[in-house]
Amino acid sequence: MKLIIVRHGQTDWTLSGRYTGTTDVELTASGRHQAAELAPLLERMLHGQSPLVVSSPRRRATETATLALPERAVTIDPVVAEYDYGDYEGLTTPQIRLIAPGWIIWRDGCPHGESTADVGTRADDLLHSHAENDPRPVVVVTHGHFSRILAARALGLPAEQGRLFASTPASVSVIEDHHGERCIALWNLDPALLADPGDRSASTHAPHDKAPAPLASDASARSVGLPAGTTACLFDLDGVLTATATVHAAAWQEMFDDYLKSRAHRLGTPFVAFNPAADYDTYVDGKSRADGVASFLASRGIELPPGGPGDRPGAETITALGSAKNSILLRRIRRDGVHAYAGSVRYVQAVRAAGLRTAVVSSSANCSEILTAAGITELFDARLGGLDVRADGLAGKPAPDSYLAAAHALGAPPRHAAVFEDALSGVQAGRAGRFGCVVGVDRVGQTDALRAAGADIVVTDLAELLDRA
Template sequence: MGRVHALVDSRALIPRLHGMRGAVLDADSVLTFAAHVHAAAWKRTFDTFFKEFIPPAPALLRPFDPVADYWRHFAGRTSTDGVAGFLDARGIHLPPGQAVEPPGWSSARSLQAFEDRVFADYVDRYRVLAAPGAFRLVRELRSYGIGVAAVSPARGTADMLSRAGGRALADEVIDIRFFGTRLFHGPPDPPLLLAAVERLGVARSRTTAILGSPAGVTAARRAGLGLVVAVAAYPSPALEQKLVHAGAHLVLRNVRELLARTAVEPAPSRSA
């Protein structure tokens, strides 16, 4: 027989997490693949919008790119900020609209309402998948006595996590609905993360943020959190560089790297 490999799983968190008492995790691109579903929903929204909208210049109507456009304008940000940034980049001007508007094309709010409806439809039909290793990481954090908050600048996060099978794992779920009618500035400003830290009841210096977007990383650094970990949501050296420049202490390619790597010990070979 050939060599047999015995797997020894240490299930230990990386040492830099051992002094933490709280962890704030990105619900959309670290715990789940909701960011990819949002990207698809925004693509459908803007592709439909561009069929109805009369542009100032035809070149502005190139299709929405679910990677480049989403991760530049929307990832980690509120829909309000994302729509404003995307439309401005295309030279398109729409009124902001009222706080509540039906889905449509007359204002930024109506575009957001359209995306909300598309996203909800996608979640109903296809669910949202948990990121590999994410829920194991949450269980491991909690086993070390680290409180866990899931955060998102979107809405409906608790329901989305429930559908993905992970709502019960988080001690707190904070999204845009937490702020009600109060003025809310999302990432790269820090109020979302600060609200999560406050609800966990831990010191900022002993809180780690595990996030998937440059905007979120910037917000975590501005919040003064003790350890900022970035997880690249897709293979991209350019994205990893942006996460570094935003101020991440660690940049990883998946959440499983936050757990000690599995040790592989070769067993002595023996004859058949």
């Protein structure tokens, strides 16, 4: 047996970490590029053999099959469709765990959808009907969870052991018989791994998608005010792209002042308000919600338990206070809308026109909603928000993990990527990650502090970089 498993390319839902089962989303432009990049790799693997190609009926899989295996006949078979996520379709893991604390798909399955055992039965059907009884190589173009469960069953493991096999978009894996033993010959390979292994980041953390960066010329980078060799641009969201930093600061102030007043009244101590400038910049800006709560409270000598998603409103925990802040933020965004800085939009458009790739990196769990509200989602090839940071176990700023993961998603080594940040912790993250250029965006008169934190360039508006070019 020779089983070649191909996972489909990037979609908008894989970018945001949403469970995509029956929803028939199509590939993004980056996803189509990823799929096409698989074609020469698969041809080399097949060595001129004529395989049996089986694809899931979902459009993201059939598009991948067409681009990765051109001129090959493709059999559409619903048996290799993705896990049916039922009531959890379209949600992310953190959102599901608000509904079902401690939920693990491998153990718990999905209400009104499938269990892991159900998917394992479908994998067995594919193996028995095709892979184990066909002398030809069998290529299966499918999805993340199904590919992992298929691998487990092909190796004789229980379906839930699919959790041991990572699967990233536009990747190829091979399971075959070798000297009478069923074994993994290749796992989770994508063309970017073969292109320039010396350029890959040493970070082990990555978001849901990877795609090779285009070859932007030195003149292209210089045309947008960046050093020669820059191929990717990584933008913070609040304060760099959108005027939501002030909205965040106001939401933090409202939440903290409510809590501090209540605490002062209960303990008979003076009330000292949250400062939306000094306290926000020092303790909160650029950090995850939980880290921001803990950091500010520590500055006041207050230590609270972390709590969890099931905490009731008003509970005195880090999680409950963070949730209260998020509710206030969403209320303000829905009421007032989101404004994208015109100079930032103009700059990102120029960057893309110059052939550089773009990503948004934000500690906000509302990254996707803010981009949509601002109308700028389509300007970015990749997106890594607060939900992704938590789901992937990445350390928050000033650690460089999230920026390293975003660079990896764009196929760019750190030295060929530029970071754009308004927060001191974000600039420190850019410097710690040894990125080729760190641009500080000064919206509040902290040029010297941004430079001291490690910014190579400081501007008050991104459009200034075009004037410098």
